[in-house]
Amino acid sequence: MPNSTVKSFYSTTPIFYVNDAPHIGHAYTEVATDVVTRWHAQRGENAFMLTGTDEHGEKILRTAAANKTEPKDWADKLVHDSWLPLLDTIDIRNSDFIRTTEPRHEKNVQKFVQHLYDTGFIYQGSYEGNYCVGCEEYKTDADLLDGEGAFEGQPVCAIHSKPVEKLKETNYFFKLSEFQQPLLDLYSQEPDFVAPDSARNEVVSFVRRGLDDLSISRSKEKFDWGIDIPWDDSHITYVWFDALLNYITAIGYGEDDEKFRSLWPASLQVVGKDILRFHAVIWPAMLMAAGLPTPKQVFGHGWLLVGGEKMSKSKLTGIAPEQITDTFGSDAFRYYFMKAIAFGQDGSFSWEDLSARYQAELANGFGNLASRVLAMVGRYFDGFIPEPGEYTEADLAIIEIARKATNDADDAIERVAIQDAITSVWTLVDELNNYITVSEPWVLAKAEENRARLGTVLYVCAEGLRALSVLLAPVIPKATGKLWAAVTGGSLGALDDATIASAAEWGILPVGAKIGELEPLFPRIEAETEGQ
C-alpha cells in the first residue's frame, strides 16, 4: 500500500543462480537484508524487500538437458524444491520474488535494451576470445592455465579446469567506457554509494584504470536460453545484463510507473563482495544510460569462513541452512550470523561458536530473562501486570537504557551495522538481568510492606520485555512474537504494529493486563555434536 506520506525503503538481495545448491552463504545475505528491511518496516516505513532467481544461461540449459527436461521446467523444479523452501527455512519476509523467466521481467528487459539501443548506448561490434562455459564468460589469457591429464596441451579455465572454447562472434556492446567519469563522480559525490569503505576503495581504483565496453549479447548459434535482443532475433541478452535488471522489472519498470516511482531508487542493495563490481560499476552505468536514478547504496558483505577458508560446496565445507535450523531453529540462525559477524567483513563460522552463543546469549541471557520475569508476575501477582509506584534511581536507569538502546540500534541500522545494533539492544537484556538480581524481588515478596516496591520492579521488568520484543523482532521474529503475546496478553495489538520508537517510550504496558503462558524461547540443547 504505497503511501506518499510514508518514507519507502526498498531493499534487494542478489537473485539466486537457480542451479546452485542453497548454502549458508545464500542464507546469510538473505537474513541480513531481511533484518534491515524488517527494522525499517518496524519504523513504520513502507518497506519492500525483493529476492528471486536468475534462470537464464548456457549452464542451466545444459543441466536441464542432462536431466532430460526443458530449462523452464528445470528452473521451476529448483525454485520450488530449493529456493522457496530456503526462504521459509530462515524465515525471510520478502515482499516479492522475481524470476528472470517471468514475462514481467523478459518483456521489460527488452524495453530497457531497446531504449539503450535507440539512444546510442548499445552498438554492434565483434568479439573474439576464449569462452568458458562454466563461467559463462570470456577469459583473458591470464585467466587460463595449461591443461593437465586429459586436457594436456589445451588451455583450461583456471576456475573450472576445463578447456575453453575459441569463439568469435558479432555482438552488441554497451558503451560502459563512456561512464568512467560519471561513475567516479558518483562515488565522490555520494560516498555511501558503495559500502563498506574497503569495498568502495576497490571499486574506485578499478574504475580509475579505465573501463572497456561490455558485450551484452550472445549469438543464438551457441545457445538460446535467454532473452531475445529485440531488434535482432539471432542474439540473446548476456545473462548479467539480464539479471541486473530484475531490480527494476520486479517493481514495475516499463509497465507500472506509479509503483516503480514509489520504490525506485532502491535504498539498499546487498551483495556479496564477489559480485560487487557488477553492482557498483556496470549496474549504475546501465541506469545512468537509461536516465534512471542510481540506488542509494550498494553494500558488499564479506565471506563466511569455515575453518579459515571461504565456504564452498566444492571444498565440501558447504553447509545447508537446515543443518543449523533443524537443531537450533531459524531465530538462532538469524541471530548467530548477525551478532557474531561484523556485516561487511569476513567472518568465521563454527558449530562450537554457534552452540556457545545459543546457550549463553539466547537461552541463558534472553530466554531465561523472559522466563524469570513472567514466572514472578505469575507467582506474585497472579499473572496480572502490577502497577508501578514511584521510580527509584535503579528503575530510571533501566528506562534510560531502553531509550538509549533503541536510539543506538536505530543509528546502527542506518549504517547497516547490524552487529552493532544487536549489541546495543543486548545492553537491555544484560541490564535487566542485573537489575533483577540487585532488586531481589523474591525478597520483596516475603514482606507485605514491600508489595508496592515489588510491583514497581516487576512492572519495570515487564516493560523491558515489551521493549525487547519490539527491538529484537527484526532479528528473532518467532521468539519475540511469542514473548510479545505473553507479556502483553493481547493488550497492545500486534507486534508488527509496534514501532521502534515505542520501544524507547515508557509506561505503555497497561496495568492489570493478564499475561499469557510462555514456553522456553530457546530451550537448552543437549546434544553438542550436532551438524555432521
Add this chain to the structure above:
RNA sequence: GGGGAGUUAGCUCAGUUGGUUAGAGCAGCGGACUCAUAAUCCGUCGGUCACGGGUUCAAGGCCCGUACUCCCCA
C-alpha cells in the same frame, strides 16, 4: 606484476580524527544468590597490540620495510 584488506588475551572480535594503567563476549578460576531454561550477579586470572626500523612530548593507531593470510585486477 598492480591495488585493497587483515595479523590485538586460550577462542571470536572492538578499538573514532595518535594522548592517561589496551577493551568486550565466551572459556577458566573464586564467591554471592535462588525468581528463572543448573539459569543470574559480583570478583578474578589472562596481551612485548605479527616482526624490524622511523616520525612524535606521545603510536595498536601515522611512515618505510619484512613475514604470513585473504580478496580484486592485469
